[in-house]
Amino acid sequence: MIKLYGSKMTSAFRCHLLLKEMGVPFEEVPIDLSKGEHKSEAFLKLNPNGKVPCMVEGDFILWESMAINRYLTHKYQPALLGNSPEQAALIDQWSYWAILSVQPHLFNLFLSKEAAIIEQSKAALSPMHQILDNHLAGKTYMLGDNFTLADINVGSVILVNMLVKNDISAFSNIGQWVQTLFARPSFQ
Ligand SMILES: N[C@@H](CCC(=O)N[C@@H](CS)C(=O)NCC(=O)O)C(=O)O
Incomplete structure (x- = not known):
């Protein structure tokens, strides 16, 4: 049985979503960040970075949420990687873009109390949301x-925009896509 360390309120969220989507059974191992459980000796043996998520399947240990999701998809439902090398590459492109370009600014909105950082992050996010909104025009899903x-x-x-109450209602294609995602049992 797959063990997924980290709660849905962390970067483990996307791994939870994927496992639910694929209907693959897994055990959620809660790691209480507020109690420093991610820095415990036992957890650091699994992920020396002291971060969640971490996935353990038998004697295979994997960390980094995007890598975990790619592994799980490849193994359990490769159809979710598209139907060509080009589609798989576009999935990687958008995944890296989301985690490397977009997420740091959203994390700033979540974690920072400094008005200047919050304003900078909001300003940086707007053109990225525009890029996504343009991409989603006329599409049901990302691909x-x-x-x-x-x-x-x-x-x-x-x-995460919802969690940090960042208003993205101006991006109607993103709004429509999010509603389509929310209709799926895994996202519910
Ligand atoms: N790039 C990593 C980020 C992991 C990450 O930053 N996790 C946060 C929770 S969302 C964490 O464990 N933070 C604890 C810490 O940094 O001490 C991934 O996507 O797996």
Whole structure:
């Protein structure tokens, strides 16, 4: 049985979403960050970075949420990686974009109390949301008609806007896509 360390309120969220989407059974191992459980000796043996998520399947240990999601998809539902090398590459492109370019600014909105940092992050996010909104025009999902791992990986980042109460209602294509995602049992 797969063990997933980290709660849904962390970067483990996208791994939870994917496992639910694929219907793969797993055990959620809560790691209380407020109690420093991610820095415990036992957890550092699994992930020396002291961060969640971490996945353990048998004697295979994997950390970094995007790597975990790619592994799980490849193993359990490769159709979610699209139907060509090009589609798989586009899934990677959007996944890296979301976690490397977008997420740091959303984390700033979540963690920072400094008005200047918050304003800078909001200003940086706006053109990125515009890029995504333009991309989603006329599409149901990130890659077109079919739901793929890109929807989970990018969706899990974009939904942080709701958590930090960053208004993205001006981006109507993103809004429509988010509603489509929310209709899926895994996202519910
Ligand atoms: N790039 C990593 C980020 C992991 C990460 O930053 N996790 C946070 C929770 S969202 C964490 O464990 N923070 C604890 C710490 O940094 O001490 C991933 O996507 O897995």
